[in-house]
Amino acid sequence: MRSESSQPLSLHSIRVTDPFWAREIGLIRQAVIPYQWNALNDQIPDAAPSWWAHNMRAAARAVAAKKAGKLFIPAHHSDRIETLPEEGKKPQEDAFYGFVFQDSDGYKWLEAVSYQLMAKPDSALQAQAQKAVDMICAAQEEDGYLDTYYTLTGRERAFTYLRDHHELYCFGHLVEAAVAWHQATGKDDLLNAARRFGECISSKYGPDKERGCPGHEIAEMALMRMYEETGEEQWRDLAKFFLDVRGTEPSTFAQEENRRRAAKGLPELPVSAERYEYYQANMPVRDMKEAVGHAVRQMYLCSGMADEARLCDDAEMEAACDRLWQSVVREKLYITGGVGATHVGEAFSRPFDLPNDTAYSETCAAIGLAFFARRMLQLKPQSSYADVMEQALYNTVLAGMALDGQSFFYVNPLEAVPAACETDARLSHVKPVRQKWFGCACCPPNIARIVSSLGQYIVTQTKDTLYFHLYIGSDLTVNLGGTSMSLRMEADLLKNGDVRISVADGQAVGTLAFRDPAWAGNAQVKIPAGVKSWSENGYLYAKGIWKQGDQITIHFTMPVKALKASPLVKETMGQVCFTRGPLVFCAEEADNGKNLHLLRVLPDQVAEAREKTMLIDGMTLPAMTLPGRRLKEPAANAPLYMPWTPAETEETEITLIPYFAWNNRGKGEMRVWLAE
Ligand code: FUB
Ligand code: ZN
Numbered sequence: 001m002r003s004e005s006s007q008p009l010s011l012h013s014i015r016v017t018d019p020f021w022a023r024e025i026g027l028i029r030q031a032v033i034p035y036q037w038n039a040l041n042d043q044i045p046d047a048a049p050s051w052w053a054h055n056m057r058a059a060a061r062a063v064a065a066k067k068a069g070k071l072f073i074p075a076h077h078s079d080r081i082e083t084l085p086e087e088g089k090k091p092q093e094d095a096f097y098g099f100v101f102q103d104s105d106g107y108k109w110l111e112a113v114s115y116q117l118m119a120k121p122d123s124a125l126q127a128q129a130q131k132a133v134d135m136i137c138a139a140q141e142e143d144g145y146l147d148t149y150y151t152l153t154g155r156e157r158a159f160t161y162l163r164d165h166h167e168l169y170c171f172g173h174l175v176e177a178a179v180a181w182h183q184a185t186g187k188d189d190l191l192n193a194a195r196r197f198g199e200c201i202s203s204k205y206g207p208d209k210e211r212g213c214p215g216h217e218i219a220e221m222a223l224m225r226m227y228e229e230t231g232e233e234q235w236r237d238l239a240k241f242f243l244d245v246r247g248t249e250p251s252t253f254a255q256e257e258n259r260r261r262a263a264k265g266l267p268e269l270p271v272s273a274e275r276y277e278y279y280q281a282n283m284p285v286r287d288m289k290e291a292v293g294h295a296v297r298q299m300y301l302c303s304g305m306a307d308e309a310r311l312c313d314d315a316e317m318e319a320a321c322d323r324l325w326q327s328v329v330r331e332k333l334y335i336t337g338g339v340g341a342t343h344v345g346e347a348f349s350r351p352f353d354l355p356n357d358t359a360y361s362e363t364c365a366a367i368g369l370a371f372f373a374r375r376m377l378q379l380k381p382q383s384s385y386a387d388v389m390e391q392a393l394y395n396t397v398l399a400g401m402a403l404d405g406q407s408f409f410y411v412n413p414l415e416a417v418p419a420a421c422e423t424d425a426r427l428s429h430v431k432p433v434r435q436k437w438f439g440c441a442c443c444p445p446n447i448a449r450i451v452s453s454l455g456q457y458i459v460t461q462t463k464d465t466l467y468f469h470l471y472i473g474s475d476l477t478v479n480l481g482g483t484s485m486s487l488r489m490e491a492d493l494l495k496n497g498d499v500r501i502s503v504a505d506g507q508a509v510g511t512l513a514f515r516d517p518a519w520a521g522n523a524q525v526k527i528p529a530g531v532k533s534w535s536e537n538g539y540l541y542a543k544g545i546w547k548q549g550d551q552i553t554i555h556f557t558m559p560v561k562a563l564k565a566s567p568l569v570k571e572t573m574g575q576v577c578f579t580r581g582p583l584v585f586c587a588e589e590a591d592n593g594k595n596l597h598l599l600r601v602l603p604d605q606v607a608e609a610r611e612k613t614m615l616i617d618g619m620t621l622p623a624m625t626l627p628g629r630r631l632k633e634p635a636a637n638a639p640l641y642m643p644w645t646p647a648e649t650e651e652t653e654i655t656l657i658p659y660f661a662w663n664n665r666g667k668g669e670m671r672v673w674l675a676e
Contacts, residue, residue, distance in 0.1 A: 383538025
């Protein structure tokens with residue numbers, strides 16, 4: 001373990017009180033969690049079915065039958081990633097339906113519930129979650145195997161298709177849920193289920209066993225977490241094995257493909273790893289330089305790599321993380337904190353290819369970026385990691401959910417024209433309105449779990465230093481240098497950059513470190529007399545004896561900024577985006593009319609932006625107006641082409657709202673980047 005690395009606080013020790021974020025966390029608790037439980041049980045009218053509860057119950061029946069020595073005949077065998085009931089027929093009771101990774105949706109839900117229980121115990125919610133835990137445990141086979149897809153479609157085919165069939169992905173999400181449930185309730189029922197599945201996996205894969213690794217990463221970071229929770233080194237070692245075998249020759253994905261082909265009498269394919277870039281398995285992870293392939297996979301891999309670098313004090317792995325981080329933030333990051341520019345494979349595109357209307361920018365990928373950033377912060381506190389983490393959280397992650405928590409975006413474009421999304425096959429992945437649920441519903445419960453665990457992104461600590469990464473109002477208790485103290489942070493970045501941190505109780509000797517965000521103008525900081533301070537890597541450090549009543553106040557100026565992209569991003573050439581603090585703003589049809597591409601802004605008049613508030617779906621949100629111009633619309637019969645003349649424009653006032661709040665007033669156009 002890297003000695004100077006930092007840890008997030010347990011969610012038992014930090015409570016978010018921030019006016020904005022406490023509402024979001026409360027919304028998840030009161031509205032989203034019950035809604036998603038109904039979704040998992042296929043109880044949302046007119047929404048895509050989840051099949052989660054159906055599959056769990058069916059698998060439990062299959063397991064019970066096997067235990068009783070009865071013959072269990074799978075309803076169907078399938079190598080397909082998605083299985084649906086036959087057209088026009090009722091679903092079969094004992095068949096698996098949905099995507100092969102459907103189990104993971106319920107695991108994420110359970111993880112979110114666990115975080116909520118840590119913040120505030122609730123016996124009814126816990127009892128409901130216990131039902132889910134019991135359903136999962138009942139679906140576990142006698143040898144520990146736990147994946148309803150294979151239990152229901154043919155267990156003998158388990159572990160034959162790691163590349164696409166997500167067993168190790170479902171395992172990873174099970175582990176994440178089990179650790180959170182254990183932390184929340186002290187119960188080890190789910191943790192033992194995770195251990196048993198882990199044993200089943202490690203009886204097959206390992207340094208002196210078979211080679212293999214997840215086709216969709218997450219097990220790596222989850223296992224590292226299970227190791228941190230239990231101290232059982234075998235989980236760290238299994239994670240390390242999965243990381244180190246990835247991308248080595250001969251490719252394990254090619255080998256398993258050849259085994260499947262041989263069974264069908266098909267000729268062998270080459271076994272070199274280079275074909276597997278999409279899965280980040282085209283080279284050993286330590287050699288990686290560019291973020292490539294499926295974006296969520298890449299972000300989850302990076303998160304596992306950063307954990308490994310920290311927990312195994314592995315400088316070579318850290319250097320690979322640094323390179324991948326730079327690849328993302330210098331060449332592949334949307335201003336909204338989204339990643340994964342192309343819908344083709346839900347993937348990263350080439351450097352600087354960041355289209356706005358066809359953007360994929362999956363909600364889960366932004367969540368994965370926040371995971372990666374938090375882990376880099378744990379490795380080494382540099383404010384640039386927190387800047388990106390904040391950018392993802394306040395913009396794309398939040399945009400993934402409606403303000404009422406009842407519908408969700410999977411894809412997060414930076415420009416939307418509903419008529420185009422509805423008619424143009426090139427935009428078929430871009431939904432003009434949030435959806436109630438998805439056949440592939442990875443994003444909604446992922447939002448629930450990250451927002452519910454927000455406290456773990458606000459601060460991290462070493463034994464004598466507490467880092468304030470995000471200015472989100474919260475009450476926290478820390479043990480610094482051996483003694484305990486309670487701190488209160490008051491902040492409301494949606495309003496202004498005033499932050500006050502006070503010692504509410506106790507006393508400690510140590511250092512408090514405050515991030516200087518990239519968006520902030522000059523910060524005025526007041527610290528108690530006698531406290532020694534210095535700046536390093538974007539943090540202001542303040543070292544001293546802290547006692548009840550001590551206060552630090554920080555005033556960050558939070559001007560409206562007009563930003564442009566690198567000229568290498570051709571999609572935003574000559575366009576401007578407005579930000580204030582961590583928020584990216586956008587124009588919506590509801591305020592600015594149709595044809596938002598006709599708007600022209602005058603970036604050098606950004607000082608004339610007028611801040612205001614707007615009531616959107618019952619929430620008072622920051623907004624702004626700017627002086628701008630609008631190209632005159634052509635007459636009805638105007639020709640398509642004509643001799644060039646200067647564009648005719650008229651004065652207009654442009655209204656911008658936070659990107660995360662778009663599409664909460666009905667269907668309409670939206671644009672983040674506006675033409676100069
Ligand atoms: O494959 C599992 C999840 O479904 C991925 O993370 C998402 O991109 C979606 O494909
Ligand atoms: Zn997703």
